[in-house]
Amino acid sequence: MSSAQLAELNKHSTRRKVEAGNEVIGQGENVGSYSNILNGVVKLSKMMADGRQQIVGLQFAPDFLGRPFLTESSVTAEAATETEICCFPRPIIDRMVGEAPELERKLHSQSLKELDEARDWMLTLGRKTAQEKVASFLYLIATHIDPERSGNSTTFDLPLSRADIADFLGLTIETVSRQMTKLRKDNIIVIENNRHVIVPEMRRLRYAAGND
């Protein structure tokens, strides 16, 4: 983007801090603004009338948050961890998109990335075992959280509770817990304090996830 455009954006932007567990946009609510994730993790979820819930996406910095064209969000966006976002009023973005094709290109490109991720996850939800699902989740987090990974081992803090992980994987809390224990006993991961995970060999985790 041109510096003039950036300046224009900056003038109308507001920074917002969202605590873990707080909603950014509710399913079916009116979307008054777009935003950029500065840090933290945001979960996108859907809920059925009887309360069953499914997390349909995770967004990390510096992802874009919002829904072009439609004013109504089809998902709930909620901070999974403490999160900072930078908000832009909807009209400003809509106008800039009209003026700057490369901005629309950028948004289009992210939509396609999210579509690819959603479809990958459909394979996980529909065809993988509980074991593979949990490994897939850990693999996903490992590859998204740790920016500069040193070779084949990684360390990170889980941004999601067991309940959230279960909602992401279409499993129950208990099954997630059991499969984590199994991965630990198989020496594929090490867990400290429930949330901190060490992956000695990414290759083995990737294999456990059924990715080759």
Next chain:
Amino acid sequence: MSSAQLAELNKHSTRRKVEAGNEVIGQGENVGSYSNILNGVVKLSKMMADGRQQIVGLQFAPDFLGRPFLTESSVTAEAATETEICCFPRPIIDRMVGEAPELERKLHSQSLKELDEARDWMLTLGRKTAQEKVASFLYLIATHIDPERSGNSTTFDLPLSRADIADFLGLTIETVSRQMTKLRKDNIIVIENNRHVIVPEMRRLRYAAGND
């Protein structure tokens, strides 16, 4: 689009007839062209190394088929029924997208529609029972195939075999068959000749799908 652009497109387009079961683009293959579906149904699927398969989307006329920005397809596209498509060489479209923002807008808009559909389906895959999954599938087909529905009842031919339905729902053929039988016995649907389905009351099918 302007008529000049349409004429330009027309000059370089080729019509192609694809028989049921034939591949349009393979997973990981190079995408040499974009296309429009003129009629028929195309299924998008992903496969794991060991052969497990998941259908991640269905495309109906007049959907667009192709993957902007990336030259490699992340899914396999295969005709579910006999299908006619209209193909455009990739360079032509890429150039026109650069010149006509409204074309990019159009493509962007379809990507978002597909993303919404993918996320809806994630909820189905992750959280619904076999019964609800099958009902959800029938509901999806009913709302997409039959353009002008007369009130609350519908009739259509299934574009997918039981095996394809199973791959779409993350179930086995046998389970799909049993649930179809159950829906039939519950008078929610009538089946004739395996493929032809009558829905006397869409409301009840919708309810069986868990959609309210």
Next chain:
DNA sequence: CGCCGATTTGAGCCGAATCAAGTTTCGTGG
């Protein structure tokens, strides 16, 4: 009519859900 693939139906099994305790972690205030 008879064949072959697609679909249905049946019996038994298994993986993940459910229900029910434990145990660990962590925040809070004494």
Next chain:
DNA sequence: CCACGAAACTTGATTCGGCTCAAATCGGCG
């Protein structure tokens, strides 16, 4: 710093929905 309580997580026993394996039936087609 420790005691307490609540929430998050783990573990165990049992149940059940959907899978597997096997056989019968249906439907389209030569």
